[in-house]
Amino acid sequence: MGVVYTNRNRKKYIAIGGLVAIVVIVAVVLFFLLSGNNNESTLKNFYAQISEKKYEDMYNSLSSESQKSYDQQTFVERNQNIYEGIEASNFQIEVTDETDNELTYNVKMNTIAGEVTFENKTTIEDGKIVWDDSFIFPDLTQNDRVRVSEDEAIRGQILDRNGKMLAGQGEAYSVGLVRGKLNGENDYDQLAELLGLTKESIQKTMSASWIQDDSFVPLTTIPSTDTQLENQLLQIPGVQLNTVEVRTYPYGEVTSHLTGYMQQVTAEDLEKHQGEGYTETSMIGRSGIEAAYEKQLKGTNGATISIVDENGSTKSTVATQEKQDGQDITLTIDIDLQRDLYNAFDEDQSASVAMNPTNGEVLALVSTPSFDSNDFIYGFSTEEWDDLNNDEDQPLTNRFRATWVPGSTMKAITAAIGLETDSLDASKDFGAEMKWQKDSSWGDYFVTTLHAPNPNNLRNALIYSDNVYFAKAALEIGKDNLEKGYKSLMIGEDIPFELALTKSQYTSDSFDDEILIADSGYGQGQILMNPVQMTSIYSSFMNDGKMMTPHVVKSTETSVWAEPFSKETTDEIKSDLIQVVEDNNGTAHALNNSQYQLAAKTGTGEIKDSQDDTTGTELGWLSVASTDSSKPIVITTMVEDVKGRGGSNYVVNGVKQPLMSYLQK
Known part of the structure; x- marks a missing residue:
């Protein structure tokens, strides 16, 4: 006996068929939408790993073909050297187009040379990044290098009311050794006594693996005005004095509690002033006017980020920031x-x-x-430091x-x-x-x-x-x-x-x-x-x-x-x-x-x-x-x-x- 369809049943099956079709369409749309979101998420997660300096995790995010082209050590060293060398931070990624898993996107980041923006493309395969050197910068190839050239800002002067310098640029001598010209152990003994260093610390410095016989190895800095010490040092074979610029305080003790002093930055300073242009070798105002007006006195270093080929020729300039010398601070003081x-x-x-x-x-x-x-x-x-701190007259106390x-x-x-x-x-x-x-x-x-x-x-x-x-x-x-x-x-x-x-x-x-x-x-x-x-x-x-x-x-x-x-x-x-x-x-x-x-x-x-x-x-x-x-x-x-x-x-x-x-x- 055949099935008899009434008009009412026919409407019911039509309704069910339409519902199934809608579900299928929605599922297909969701598949493509979710696929797109996953690709964008993969790209942004990769940049998040750059921000967090997780270079091994970055390598694990590469497609298998990319990993064949770059071994992990090479990849990690190259990315670390470039991103940390340019002081990259605060990445902002905006995907503008996606076609067949190829993403077109804009990159914005802060660097040592200011803000850098560029458009780039990459492909996502099965949730993995197809990577080559152009991912870092579009013009960069495997044989190119990224070069950072810095132009250090001149720290502002501290002046009295009549323009007399209380703190500013001066000259000193960098005292160093050329190992190949040393006579022997006695030279170390004499040098240690003159510089207030230990013989062992000098020998340790001179034993570094990078030092060649003709290398100049700096040991300390001395005032260029101490002619007696200068003459004594130059009597020692292998000693060399190079003129360097340093912060100087012409009036010494007369103004030191007022101007304050500078010291090399600490790890805590670098963390506190992250992104402000300080490095491990930077000096920072530690007390007095030097500390109170550190931001104004310091200025901003200039920098240029460029891409150079294997011959050292510049291919392109990524970013340039002009240096801004520090401001002079004029005091009301009559020196x-x-x-x-x-x-x-x-x-x-x-x-x-x-x-x-x-x-x-x-x-x-x-x-x-x-x-x-x-x-x-x-x-x-x-x-010397112990003597200063233990002096019963307390010269470090600001009265x-x-x-x-x-x-x-x-x-x-x-x-x-x-x-x-x-x-x-x-x-x-x-x-x-x-x-x-x-x-x-x-x-x-x-x-x-x-x-x-x-x-x-x-x-x-x-x-x-x-x-x-x-x-x-x-x-x-x-x-x-x-x-x-x-x-x-x-x-x-x-x-x-x-x-x-x-x-x-x-x-x-x-x-x-x-x-x-x-x-x-x-x-x-x-x-x-x-x-x-x-x-x-x-x-x-x-x-x-x-x-x-x-x-x-x-x-x-x-x-x-x-x-x-x-x-x-x-x-x-x-x-x-x-x-x-x-x-x-x-x-x-x-x-x-x-x-x-x-x-x-x-x-x-x-x-x-x-x-x-x-x-x-x-x-x-x-x-x-x-x-x-x-x-x-x-x-x-x-x-x-x-x-x-x-x-x-x-x-x-x-x-x-x-x-x-x-x-x-």
Whole structure:
């Protein structure tokens, strides 16, 4: 019996047949789409392996025919040398066409010579790359080489305000040996002694497999100015001196804490500054201006990537980047003043800051004792490095960055806060007392002073530097007004400056103790001051109450850091500080002269375990300013361990010559 089809069944089978056809069509489309995606994914994965430097994995991604043409070692070495030689990174691949498993695509990557882009083609067979040298660059063949030519940027100079070089290009000698000209073991002994190296290290260097008898083998670098060492070295057969360019610091120790120094990069530096043009042999700024302005000073090396044939002739240029020499950094420093202040205290542990009070320009920034930045260029022997680090005077310590007990230089600040908050009457006589305590609740603690003037008003208290007066004044001003004043002076805030400075500080909690409030009035409380900030505060006395933002890099822009005092307040303080110099009893009277009117305050910061401790040390301070508006300057100097050496008078006598020389220049 045959099957009878009704009209309804026929429609059903037609519908099923149509569904099957759609499924087949979709499957075919998906096959081709997925095939295309797989090819593109294969290509991009291959470039990802380049980025990750997985050269063996790259070789395993090649088609069998490609592997017959290139053995693994040859392939790995060639790709590694080229991609790492051009410093390839950040690959971006865009497939623009695919026909019969042949992909047309655009490549974009970063290189040592800048961004490189090109169009290329490759074929994918069974998920494998059909590879030849044109995959790297379309013009590259198996017999060609990729050449990288670098043009090193010249590092920018560091200059003083008058264009005198503080750091820049200089010449030195690369000391090396020509092995074939050596006489014998004695030459190694003599050379090691002259260069501060070990005989064993020289012999190890000279035993490298690449060295021929006529090869020049560099050992170290020495200053070209050391003619005695130069002559001694040239007496040794086989020694050769080649002139090389190096970073040089003409003023040595005078500016080293300011300019900083450079050192060869470390592995950590290379990782941190990846892609910024540093190599294993690069130098990098490690401290001071060299570090703070590394990016601007460094510049950008130029480079050219080219393809050359087996005869060394250039076939094509892949990319070229012109070098950009580093920027010169001009400082506000006056090198003559810098040198004079350094020489005045080079045997001491000190910090000196000179500033133009009208615009915040730092004219000198000195820390003694110091080191020589040039030594970091030429290198240290182990013994020299140990000596530098273990020196009890700590020449590597930057003292203008630190904070110190301010002593009596705080007295003018205490007075200004009192006047500004209307909590201190400048004419009030507090009564002359050599030894004082508020009441018996202070136990056996007394404030003492060396001089108790009569009348005991503000001006005389500043002239004679009376501790008792300012202890009483601090209590009269009160905790709240003192804290308000300290905050207005930005004490406890970060100091806006190109170089990192330790911020000044006071301990607010200590103000619950009346003794500490009293001690703070004359700079012996829980207060530590940075010399740069102290100079800024004293600058406000010469600038109608405005503290200008301190800066050491020259700029046409200036700004006000704070306005803690009115002109009325600063006029009073300035007038009193002038008398500290001009009055015969003034603690800074040694600065008095017939040419220039000066205003100053001395200070002695005591560092001891208790009031009765006689074994502690003393810091000597001086802040001095010229009142001549045509020659505005404030200098603050702090010297450690002045006990038994004249105290703050030692500092006064040291600053006098540098200040007068600057004013007379």
